[in-house]
Amino acid sequence: MSLTGTVAALRGPSASNHDFWEDLRGLIETLHVFSKIDDLAELLHGNELVQAILVDGSGMTVEEFVRLTQDTERLVADRDIPLICLVAVSFDKPEALRPDAILTHPVPADTVTAQIRSLIRLKARRTESDVRLAALKDLGIEPPRPVMPVSGGQIDNRPCLMVVGTRGNFSHIEAVLGSKMQIVAALTADMANLYLSWRSFDMVVLDQDNDAAMDTLVLLRANPTFFDLPIILLTEGLDRETTREAYLTRANDVLTLHSTRADLYLRLTAGIRTRRMERQTQEMLLRSQDALESADGTISAEAFRQYLQHAKASAQRGHEPLTVGRLTIFPLDDVSNAQRPQITLDKSALRIIRRLVRIEDLAMLVDGTGLITVFPGTPRTDCEITINRISAVLRNTLVTLEIGERPLRLDASAKLSAVNTPA
Known part of the structure; x- marks a missing residue:
């Protein structure tokens, strides 16, 4: 079933992934693809309702991709439109980007549409949460305060990340984000499954051999409790077969062992931010309904x-x-x-x-x-x-x-x- 509605996309004029875009056009009811941000601005100022925006980095340098993404973020700053980055480059230094999701090429078109659907659902829930809170305000009822703030706050409310595997990248990940979140190491898939039954995690990183990582991913996704848990794979390489298999097994993103700290930081923070937004929104929907009753x-x-x-x-x-x-x-x-x-x-x-x-x-x-x-x-x-x-x-x-x-x-x-x- 195609995704109904309108999606806009920006890509470089020299992008060569034509098969990907043909597949994407077959999965989205209305897809506008532009190479200039002015064309996107004109679409947004029209009457057509845009449900999501893609920025594709294929064929671009790091500087070009960062500049285009930042220009897009400024353009939609006052609009509640999900922004998804399709990354084809490695970041050599930290970049000030805040997309709702990041996917690494080569990514299948159906994975992109699944991500769009997920973000559209999150937007609908956030809107409904705002509606309920506004009603409580009009009635003079104290609105509930979230126990799960998006950006942490209390030391025990910091985001929690699990790293599964024994290849030694735990210290590398800890060096990137150790001061900003709690990081737990699990040596095996069974240990990860056990830890996940004890507490809530915001994301899982699989630092295993490719075959073992796929097995762990299948195990976790088979548990309905973890169906929406963000999971990132660290693979030996980004060959098309491995990447496609990972995405089809519902990995949220795929990185190589040689990814820079800037790459890791962007992927982890984007995924965790969206995950915590989902959890907070669900909490506020339920608590505001309780307050209305x-x-x-x-x-x-x-x-x-x-x-x-x-x-x-x-x-x-x-x-x-x-x-x-x-x-x-x-x-x-x-x-x-x-x-x-x-x-x-x-x-x-x-x-x-x-x-x-x-x-x-x-x-x-x-x-x-x-x-x-x-x-x-x-x-x-x-x-x-x-x-x-x-x-x-x-x-x-x-x-x-x-x-x-x-x-x-x-x-x-x-x-x-x-x-x-x-x-």
Whole structure:
């Protein structure tokens, strides 16, 4: 499935990776490729909504690539557009670059589109977090403070990096970032898996032979708990076969053993910054929902009105859809339970529904209205698919309404309303 929407890209006029760009055009609905930043500026000032920007360093010197990236960062400084750098050079000295992600050539086109999708999802979650916090502010409710600040803060909140392997590059990595984060060494993949079950890490670096590194990568990605954990491989060389295999096994980036400290610093800080932003955003989404709800697990009609007002304004600014659903929950196979108070059925269903919707979707009980679900950035047709999935799971899940009672199955129907539909 191609990535819907518009992506813009900047590359040098002498770039020779034409096959890569042909593959990318087949994966993105609308891809604008420019060689001049003025052309990008003109696109951004138009009416077309750009979802992400790529800067490709193929065919450029280090100085040209750094200058183009910095010019792009200044251009989008007041816009919330993910920036991804495709690197084909080594940095000999530290550079002041702050992209959302860095990928090393030769990188497959589908890896780039996967990275774009991930950053678009993060942007949607951050927007929804801002909407909830704005509603809390209007209601005079103290907004939650993040336990996981993006840039650390407390000494025990510093980013934490794990280096897996025995090739001796731990001291090299520690020399680059040892004062800025906690670094833990794991000699084997099993040891890494064990450490990851004990605590949260912001990134993993695999300092192993290529075959062993691939095995470790497969092991970690097989655990659903670590599916989004940033992992970087240090390989003996950047040959096309090894690099492609690493990316297809869902490595976040690939570097060589000869990478400079500047290379390591850029890759590690960019990946860790984005990872911590994801973790903070998820935390704020959950805690702000808790703050909107009262002690009995419902949100007042006034609080929901304030929230929906901000959500609609945000959808209109971003030219994105917004759909709201009013769900009716009813017993599927137990007539005697049809007389139960609706609130009992709603609360039992809500626990299941919250596991079936995205973290940026809002699902809660609204006082005087019932079970409401809000789907930011989602057209009504897609919401119908989600409601069908919720109904199917409820019909096949036994729910105990009260202790000692026979479990029963529930079902759901929904009345969906498109609050905002982009033209």
